[in-house]
Amino acid sequence: MPTFTDTPPEDPRGPSFQIVRTPTGKPLTAIVTSETMVGCYTHFWKRRTMPCERPDCEACRNGIPFRWHAYLSAYLSGSLLHCLFECTAQAAERFVDYRDAQGTLRGCQFTASRMNYAPNARIIITTKPADLTRIQLPKPPNIEKVLAILWNLPIPEVKADRQGTKRGQKTVTHRPRPTREQTDGHPNPAEPLPTNLQNELDQLTPNPPQGNPKP
Numbered sequence: 001m002p003t004f005t006d007t008p009p010e011d012p013r014g015p016s017f018q019i020v021r022t023p024t025g026k027p028l029t030a031i032v033t034s035e036t037m038v039g040c041y042t043h044f045w046k047r048r049t050m051p052c053e054r055p056d057c058e059a060c061r062n063g064i065p066f067r068w069h070a071y072l073s074a075y076l077s078g079s080l081l082h083c084l085f086e087c088t089a090q091a092a093e094r095f096v097d098y099r100d101a102q103g104t105l106r107g108c109q110f111t112a113s114r115m116n117y118a119p120n121a122r123i124i125i126t127t128k129p130a131d132l133t134r135i136q137l138p139k140p141p142n143i144e145k146v147l148a149i150l151w152n153l154p155i156p157e158v159k160a161d162r163q164g165t166k167r168g169q170k171t172v173t174h175r176p177r178p179t180r181e182q183t184d185g186h187p188n189p190a191e192p193l194p195t196n197l198q199n200e201l202d203q204l205t206p207n208p209p210q211g212n213p214k215p
């Protein structure tokens with residue numbers, strides 16, 4: 001006899017979170033639930049976003065550009081979606097400023113929009129403390145663990161390689177680098193976002209822009 005249940009079985013690795021990026025058109029408004037952000041260099045390769053595994057990185061060896069992205073957990077109070085918000089290093093500066101001023105990112109209400117309708121247009125972030133009198137923020141996830149699940153990484157490996165940067169951000173990469181001490185092994189972090197990556201990002205945003213033609 002089968003065993004019937006009214007709830008799906010739990011993923012033993014933990015809950016899954018959707019990644020949300022800044023849409024073109026309509027701005028995204030959300031409240032940060034994590035205390036801080038987690039940053040990582042990534043490639044868009046083989047039709048997916050994956051972490052850069054320098055100094056032993058197959059994507060790097062194939063000349064695939066890499067970019068640093070920040071991840072923080074965010075709550076969209078309208079749709080009740082608790083997700084991971086991903087943004088560029090330049091956009092993440094606003095969160096660094098907020099964290100420096102407030103001591104935490106949790107409770108930071110932010111709006112993310114783009115300068116114009118180009119899918120890779122510069123991201124604009126505005127922040128302010130959220131009014132939490134009527135919103136109960138969910139508990140933040142372990143962001144490294146969520147990323148490991150999304151990227152299909154063995155979780156212990158991710159825990160083994162956590163590095164701080166000079167600005168206090170956390171960096172997570174696939175493999176431990178016991179022989180390297182510097183954290184700035186990426187000489188060119190300002191690569192333009194490939195169009196195909198942005199298309200992927202746009203498909204994943206929960207509030208797709210209206211009337212914005214996709215190539």
Ligand SMILES: [Zn+2]
Nearest residue numbers: 052053057060
């Ligand atoms: Zn790489």
